[in-house]
Amino acid sequence: MKIYGSTISPFVRKAVVFAEEKGLAVELVPTAPGDTSPAFRAISPFGQIPALVDGDYTLADSTAIVTYLEAKHAEPALIPADPQARGRVIWFDELADTIVFGVGRAMLFNRVVGPLFRGGAGDAAVADAAERDQWPAILAYVNGAIGGRAFLVGDTLTLADIAIASAFGSALHACAPVDAAAYPDLARYLDAMLARPAFATRLAGERAFIQRAREKVSA
Numbered sequence: 001m002k003i004y005g006s007t008i009s010p011f012v013r014k015a016v017v018f019a020e021e022k023g024l025a026v027e028l029v030p031t032a033p034g035d036t037s038p039a040f041r042a043i044s045p046f047g048q049i050p051a052l053v054d055g056d057y058t059l060a061d062s063t064a065i066v067t068y069l070e071a072k073h074a075e076p077a078l079i080p081a082d083p084q085a086r087g088r089v090i091w092f093d094e095l096a097d098t099i100v101f102g103v104g105r106a107m108l109f110n111r112v113v114g115p116l117f118r119g120g121a122g123d124a125a126v127a128d129a130a131e132r133d134q135w136p137a138i139l140a141y142v143n144g145a146i147g148g149r150a151f152l153v154g155d156t157l158t159l160a161d162i163a164i165a166s167a168f169g170s171a172l173h174a175c176a177p178v179d180a181a182a183y184p185d186l187a188r189y190l191d192a193m194l195a196r197p198a199f200a201t202r203l204a205g206e207r208a209f210i211q212r213a214r215e216k217v218s219a
């Protein structure tokens with residue numbers, strides 16, 4: 001199974017980690033967002049990453065991909081069958097994609113992606129405003145949602161955790177670490193989640209990639 005993209009994107013990381021937590025082997029095919037090659041556009045019509053190739057089946061969009069993988073590989077269940085639990089898991093998936101990474105994107109694109117990978121300066125004021133004015137409400141909400149528990153929904157890992165930790169993983173490439181004094185439950189939760197091998201391996205590679213780009217730009 002191949003997933004096209006870069007795991008600096010939370011959407012790609014979500015799909016890759018979800019597959020790996022199911023014990024599936026994933027080949028990550030490095031692909032930039034917006035790639036215009038006809039081969040990529042054939043599997044992702046609007047150029048967004050991630051896109052999946054599984055045999056002769058192709059699919060774009062992280063939530064479509066994880067929904068397909070859950071239906072095809074039932075165990076371990078990462079999207080619960082119980083109606084209320086499933087609704088809550090999809091709430092966190094949506095929260096991660098839109099609200100958490102909505103703010104994360106302003107920091108990541110203006111501080112990392114633009115300056116290091118797109119040859120532009122990035123708008124530091126936009127990133128600063130996002131971190132100052134919008135990020136604290138997100139930290140406070142997820143800190144309260146996790147409380148003293150290990151997982152966001154139920155007592156096992158679900159898509160909720162994978163999506164939320166993925167969105168934070170991308171944002172944290174571009175902002176201050178979570179303040180453990182102010183948000184103790186969130187800090188503990190993210191430490192545990194991002195230490196899972198599927199996350200830790202990808203994040204270490206991403207940090208090294210970003211560091212190499214920083215050194216290249218400042219040389």
Ligand SMILES: N[C@@H](CCC(=O)N[C@@H](CS)C(=O)NCC(=O)O)C(=O)O
Pocket residue numbers: 009010011033034046047048049050060061062063097
């Ligand atoms: N809803 C999509 C969002 C994917 C997305 O926005 N990916 C970004 C990278 S973080 C992208 O490919 N942007 C390129 C573009 O829109 O041209 C998903 O969940 O996969």
